Amino acid sequence: MPEYTLRVNGASRTVRTDADTPLLYVLRNDLELNGPKFGCGIAQCGACTVHIDGRAARSCVTPVSALAGKNVTTLEGLGTLDKPHPLQQAFLEEQAAQCGYCTNGMIMSAKALLDVNPKPSSAQIKTALAGNLCRCGSHNRIVRAVQRASANKGA
Amino acid sequence: MTTTTLSRRKFLKQGGIIVASFTLAGPAAIAQQARAPLPGGLNNNRMLDGWIRINANGRVTIHTGKCEIGQGILTALAQIAADELDVAYERIDMVSADTARTPNEGMTAGSLSVEGSGTALRFACAEVRGMLLAAAAQKLNVTVDKLTVSDGAISASPTRLTYWDLAKDLNLKREATATAKPKPASQHKVIGKSVPRRDFPAKVTGGAAFVQDMRLPGMVFGRVVRPPSYRAQLVSVDEAAAKALPGVVAVMRDGNFLAVAAAREEQAIKAAQALRASAKWNESPDLPPGGAALYEHLKKMPSRDSVIKTVTPVGASGGKVTSIEAEYTRPFQSHGSIGPSCAVAQFKDGKYTVWTHSQGVFPLRNDLAKALKTPIANITCTHVEGSGCYGHNGADDVTCDAALLARATGGNPVKLQWMREDEFGWEPFGSAMVIKMQAHLDESGQIVNWQHETWSHPHSTRPMSNPAGSFVLGGWHLASPVPPAVPNNSPQPSGAADRNAVPLYDFPRQNILLHYITDMPVRTSALRTLGAYANVFALESFIDETALAAGADPVEFRLRHMKNPRARAVIELAAQKSNWKPNTGIGKSGNGSSGRGFAFAQYKNLAAYCAVVADVTVDRNGNVKVTRAVSVVDAGLAVNPDGIINQIEGGIIQSASWTLKEQVKFDRQRITTRSWADYPIFTFNDVPDVEVHIINMPNERPLGVGEGSQGPTVAAIANAIANATGKRPRDLPFTADKIRTLMA
Numbered sequence: 001m002p003e004y005t006l007r008v009n010g011a012s013r014t015v016r017t018d019a020d021t022p023l024l025y026v027l028r029n030d031l032e033l034n035g036p037k038f039g040c041g042i043a044q045c046g047a048c049t050v051h052i053d054g055r056a057a058r059s060c061v062t063p064v065s066a067l068a069g070k071n072v073t074t075l076e077g078l079g080t081l082d083k084p085h086p087l088q089q090a091f092l093e094e095q096a097a098q099c100g101y102c103t104n105g106m107i108m109s110a111k112a113l114l115d116v117n118p119k120p121s122s123a124q125i126k127t128a129l130a131g132n133l134c135r136c137g138s139h140n141r142i143v144r145a146v147q148r149a150s151a152n153k154g155a
Numbered sequence: 156m157t158t159t160t161l162s163r164r165k166f167l168k169q170g171g172i173i174v175a176s177f178t179l180a181g182p183a184a185i186a187q188q189a190r191a192p193l194p195g196g197l198n199n200n201r202m203l204d205g206w207i208r209i210n211a212n213g214r215v216t217i218h219t220g221k222c223e224i225g226q227g228i229l230t231a232l233a234q235i236a237a238d239e240l241d242v243a244y245e246r247i248d249m250v251s252a253d254t255a256r257t258p259n260e261g262m263t264a265g266s267l268s269v270e271g272s273g274t275a276l277r278f279a280c281a282e283v284r285g286m287l288l289a290a291a292a293q294k295l296n297v298t299v300d301k302l303t304v305s306d307g308a309i310s311a312s313p314t315r316l317t318y319w320d321l322a323k324d325l326n327l328k329r330e331a332t333a334t335a336k337p338k339p340a341s342q343h344k345v346i347g348k349s350v351p352r353r354d355f356p357a358k359v360t361g362g363a364a365f366v367q368d369m370r371l372p373g374m375v376f377g378r379v380v381r382p383p384s385y386r387a388q389l390v391s392v393d394e395a396a397a398k399a400l401p402g403v404v405a406v407m408r409d410g411n412f413l414a415v416a417a418a419r420e421e422q423a424i425k426a427a428q429a430l431r432a433s434a435k436w437n438e439s440p441d442l443p444p445g446g447a448a449l450y451e452h453l454k455k456m457p458s459r460d461s462v463i464k465t466v467t468p469v470g471a472s473g474g475k476v477t478s479i480e481a482e483y484t485r486p487f488q489s490h491g492s493i494g495p496s497c498a499v500a501q502f503k504d505g506k507y508t509v510w511t512h513s514q515g516v517f518p519l520r521n522d523l524a525k526a527l528k529t530p531i532a533n534i535t536c537t538h539v540e541g542s543g544c545y546g547h548n549g550a551d552d553v554t555c556d557a558a559l560l561a562r563a564t565g566g567n568p569v570k571l572q573w574m575r576e577d578e579f580g581w582e583p584f585g586s587a588m589v590i591k592m593q594a595h596l597d598e599s600g601q602i603v604n605w606q607h608e609t610w611s612h613p614h615s616t617r618p619m620s621n622p623a624g625s626f627v628l629g630g631w632h633l634a635s636p637v638p639p640a641v642p643n644n645s646p647q648p649s650g651a652a653d654r655n656a657v658p659l660y661d662f663p664r665q666n667i668l669l670h671y672i673t674d675m676p677v678r679t680s681a682l683r684t685l686g687a688y689a690n691v692f693a694l695e696s697f698i699d700e701t702a703l704a705a706g707a708d709p710v711e712f713r714l715r716h717m718k719n720p721r722a723r724a725v726i727e728l729a730a731q732k733s734n735w736k737p738n739t740g741i742g743k744s745g746n747g748s749s750g751r752g753f754a755f756a757q758y759k760n761l762a763a764y765c766a767v768v769a770d771v772t773v774d775r776n777g778n779v780k781v782t783r784a785v786s787v788v789d790a791g792l793a794v795n796p797d798g799i800i801n802q803i804e805g806g807i808i809q810s811a812s813w814t815l816k817e818q819v820k821f822d823r824q825r826i827t828t829r830s831w832a833d834y835p836i837f838t839f840n841d842v843p844d845v846e847v848h849i850i851n852m853p854n855e856r857p858l859g860v861g862e863g864s865q866g867p868t869v870a871a872i873a874n875a876i877a878n879a880t881g882k883r884p885r886d887l888p889f890t891a892d893k894i895r896t897l898m899a
Contacts, residue, residue, distance in 0.1 A: 025419070
């Protein structure tokens with residue numbers, strides 16, 4: 001199997017796998033990252049969302065071979081329990097989940113939005129997150145969390 | 156709806172014919188209690204040390220047989236334990252749902268966990284607190300009434316002892332007596348607070364939170380290859396070709412059960428694809444027709460018929476009545492968990508250890524033992540969280556798949572996750588249902604006769620639904636199959652297919668009938684609320700239809716027939732909070748494109764009381780948008796208010812999605828819903844604004860809320876569409892094409 005060197009959350013990581021292996025399995029199984037989740041495998045639900053060079057991407061349909069020289073950021077790369085990213089902090093403050101399986105995708109998609117639009121309207125947030133499915137019905141809390149993070153960041 | 160005027164005598168005759176075709180169920184057997192009953196989950200798990208450990212290191216371990224499924228139960232139970240024990244919330248560690256370590260509390264289902272486990276913990280913790288105080292009093296040579304306790308520190312001025320000092324000599328290996336009274340609401344410090352969920356920090360930062368996140372030494376990855384249709388028979392498959400693929404550790408075939416394990420996950424997926432591609436199956440077209448024909452078919456299927464409840468035989472003096480009837484339908488609907496079901500299993504030295512997001516580790520262990528053909532003692536089931544399940548999804552089945560495959564992986568643990576198409580194709584669905592409603596209104600606008608008749612498949616085919624069979628899928632597919640048995644409908648008052656078919660309203664004459672269709676060409680089981688979603692849809696839509704016939708405002712009409720004071724309070728506050736404007740005719744206050752609807756139910760007639768007021772807009776193409784929902788809930792003692800709001804709000808959004816969008820598709824042979832493209836659900840742009848108000852009843856026992864809002868939501872939306880358009884939607888889901896046809 002060929003070898004691929006990726007830059008993930010700021011560190012250089014080398015994995016040995018087939019060229020068509022989805023990034024999702026490399027992140028979860030080789031690099032033992034829990035953030036990105038398997039939901040559908042065909043880019044329909046958003047649970048596996050990561051950032052590739054700062055843009056939100058679906059890791060379940062991104063082959064590892066397409067990532068040479070690119071920077072991958074996962075939920076773990078945003079912040080930690082001790083030093084959470086403003087979005088992570090806002091999700092906790094708004095209690096913006098029920099089961100939490102979609103949370104990774106919500107935060108990563110919201111981060112991509114705030115990076116280009118730091119003060120989005122609620123309609124803009126909803127449109128930006130429309131490709132991320134939540135089944136528990138936490139949508140309104142998620143929108144409030146993104147608004148809160150947006151406000152806190154600007155403060 | 157058809158409205159005709161006829162004499163009471165005629166209704167009597169019609170009613171009589173219907174009743175005559177039913178067999179009355181015999182009186183329920185009265186259980187013989189060998190020992191005095193104990194409250195909640197204590198009754199079946201009587202030892203105090205099964206629930207509580209006071210540790211010398213200053214920590215308290217609480218064991219519960221209930222599990223976290225995204226509803227926040229472990230947070231609420233820790234709050235209860237902290238208050239009753241008088242220790243800080245932060246000291247509590249929770250151990251949940253583990254056949255080796257916790258009480259057996261059956262299923263985490265039915266919105267019963269706070270009532271069952273919470274009640275047990277209130278009494279058990281109060282009793283342990285009393286034991287600790289008694290021990291301290293003896294050591295300090297004072298009477299108990301001289302002691303005060305704060306965060307486990309017992310003071311009798313000037314001396315002081317702690318729970319942690321006393322832990323060593325505390326013997327909790329004894330039965331609870333439930334003689335220590337839980338605290339009154341006035342002494343609650345943590346109960347009643349919106350304590351943040353204890354599981355969220357890991358979930359927002361990428362900590363290991365789910366069974367999908369488990370990694371064990373030597374672990375391999377598994378996938379299952381399910382038949383293309385329910386009863387397909389495997390004719391041939393090229394096992395050797397799959398086995399030769401890179402990384403493949405095992406290919407397993409046993410009858411129609413096919414699975415593969417590989418060193419890497421993507422290798423397991425590729426091997427599963429290869430197996431699927433080479434497999435030849437015999438299939439037959441044995442599924443029911445789709446569309447409207449489904450419901451006619453359902454009504455003709457053989458059924459067990461019963462009178463669920465009858466109140467005052469129909470018959471009265473003369474006088475004209477208006478007769479109203481209508482029929483409501485609901486399709487098969489999916490749980491639609493975002494994360495497909497997953498389990499980890501290990502088979503070593505003849506023993507199975509499984510990690511599962513099943514809602515019932517003890518019942519699952521029982522049915523696994525049958526499927527694996529091994530004694531129960533050889534299986535340990537530990538709950539680890541999965542994606543939200545909303546009832547009986549693939550959680551139990553995938554555990555059996557993983558356990559079967561674990562036999563072939565040389566003692567290495569195997570993590571097996573279903574693919575999206577496995578989940579949609581094989582999870583048991585919420586049953587399609589038909590509900591026929593009939594009522595008579597007298598000249599004063601009172602309902603004098605009420606009949607509710609439900610046709611439905613079973614709503615619980617979970618493990619242990621019938622001890623004569625096994626309800627895990629893998630076992631059904633083996634060469635020597637372990638089939639399910641015919642499940643039984645749960646009896647009233649909670650019911651299952653007939654859940655919430657019995658009205659809470661005070662109708663003087665009632666006839667509640669169930670046609671329970673045990674044959675399941677499409678696999679069905681528990682989807683959140685069981686039959687209540689459709690029964691409340693019918694009941695609360697029909698109340699509005701009857702109010703219209705009576706020329707009454709829907710809210711006033713409900714109150715006219717409702718004596719229950721807590722129900723009345725919820726209805727009245729919902730009207731007030733939503734600024735309800737009385738309206739006395741369909742489409743009168745709507746303008747053709749916007750409308751408002753009201754609905755109410757007490758889930759199971761036993762759990763939380765909930766009213767929902769929905770605002771909708773309907774465009775010319777029939778697209779319905781729910782713009783806002785206002786809800787009021789009385790859940791008794793509100794243990795965690797934000798947790799209650801989260802459940803009610805989430806339930807409204809999920810139910811609105813079921814109502815406007817969702818139905819499982821199939822042809823005469825196969826389930827054709829296989830991806831989110833085939834099964835659209837609400838996205839952010841569909842979601843209404845939601846406002847939830849709690850009526851706290853601190854001196855009442857806590858009532859389950861997880862399934863409180865779904866029934867009222869569907870009916871409120873239906874009533875709002877009728878209000879907006881002047882046409883009554885009765886066939887779920889309310890897709891644009893159906894509403895457009897309705898309006899034409």
